Amino acid sequence: MGTVIQGEGGSAKGFWKGFDTLTDLMAALAGAILVFITAAVCYTIGMRYLFTRTTIWVMQTTEYALLWIVFLATTWLLRQGGHITTDLIYAHLQEKTKYKLDVIMFVIGGLACAVMVFLE
Numbered sequence: 001m002g003t004v005i006q007g008e009g010g011s012a013k014g015f016w017k018g019f020d021t022l023t024d025l026m027a028a029l030a031g032a033i034l035v036f037i038t039a040a041v042c043y044t045i046g047m048r049y050l051f052t053r054t055t056i057w058v059m060q061t062t063e064y065a066l067l068w069i070v071f072l073a074t075t076w077l078l079r080q081g082g083h084i085t086t087d088l089i090y091a092h093l094q095e096k097t098k099y100k101l102d103v104i105m106f107v108i109g110g111l112a113c114a115v116m117v118f119l120e
Contacts, residue, residue, distance in 0.1 A: 020079075027076035030069045037062045 044058040077083055090098065 023076045023079060026072040030073035030076075033065045033069050033072070037065050 040058045040062060044055045048054050090101070093101065
């Protein structure tokens with residue numbers, strides 16, 4: 001996690017442990033939603049095949065569920081380093097240059113998010 005900053009009321013270590021636990025719970029919830037989507041699609045296929053009846057709620061529910069999976073699991077995925085990256089040039093840079101490039105990219109990403117929030 002980096003350096004731990006000591007505060008007046010305790011340490012930031014407890015905060016990050018709680019944050020990691022929350023992130024793990026959100027990823028588990030995303031996994032449960034994925035299992036639900038699989039079961040719902042199998043259910044609607046079975047209903048259509050066996051009883052020639054379809055379920056109208058499966059399509060809309062799975063669309064929203066896929067959206068929530070992204071929101072719930074992205075933090076966990078980034079923490080694990082599992083996000084897809086193209087590092088053809090980045091892998092050949094020195095550590096100091098990588099750090100500077102990371103800071104620049106984080107600032108650009110933060111500014112882009114701020115612009116979208118305030119212009120909306």
